[in-house]
Amino acid sequence: MPIxxxxxxxxxxxxxxxxxVHRIDDSLRKLAADMWDTLRDARGVGLAAPQxxxxxxxxxxxxxxxxxxDDPTEYTFTLVNPEIVKSYGRKVGTEGCLSMPxxxxxxxxxxxxxxxxxxLDGRPIRIKAENHLxxxxxxxxxxxxxxxxxxxxxxxSTLIRVNEEEFEEVAE
Numbered sequence: 001m002p003i004x005x006x007x008x009x010x011x012x013x014x015x016x017x018x019x020x021v022h023r024i025d026d027s028l029r030k031l032a033a034d035m036w037d038t039l040r041d042a043r044g045v046g047l048a049a050p051q052x053x054x055x056x057x058x059x060x061x062x063x064x065x066x067x068x069x070d071d072p073t074e075y076t077f078t079l080v081n082p083e084i085v086k087s088y089g090r091k092v093g094t095e096g097c098l099s100m101p102x103x104x105x106x107x108x109x110x111x112x113x114x115x116x117x118x119x120l121d122g123r124p125i126r127i128k129a130e131n132h133l134x135x136x137x138x139x140x141x142x143x144x145x146x147x148x149x150x151x152x153x154x155x156x157s158t159l160i161r162v163n164e165e166e167f168e169e170v171a172e
Contacts, residue, residue: 058080082117102162106154107139
């Protein structure tokens with residue numbers, strides 16, 4: 001499968017609301033497969049279709065085992081038309097983004113979320129997430145609405161340039 005080109009900050013496609021998926025077909029599955037290859041190649045934990053120039057409401061999530069010290073579980077999801085249906089709490093954590101390499105910032109997020117979506121077979125999925133998984137879900141769903149993590153930063157002084165190693169630790 002080909003590695004897709006990532007879309008970077010400044011590209012207007014990152015600021016548009018993605019189109020709802022009305023039909024899950026082979027072309028959507030191929031896009032998902034290509035996005036998985038792209039996500040692995042970029043060594044990220046999440047990727048939204050707009051980040052590869054596709055205006056589709058689809059995100060990929062891969063939080064490796066032991067990535068989060070509070071939750072050692074590995075999570076892998078392809079989510080079509082995901083939406084947050086419940087949320088609670090508030091926390092601030094450091095985030096980065098594959099569409100804005102080399103930068104990280106402190107972002108307020110919900111502490112926990114419940115997300116509903118479809119899988120690539122059209123079956124409903126419901127995910128109750130806390131910790132890092134909750135953050136990744138919120139970050140990627142924001143991309144579907146044209147929202148960058150930098151839009152949510154409350155203290156601009158927390159947005160800083162970092163080296164590649166530091167960036168890879170937090171890139172969504």
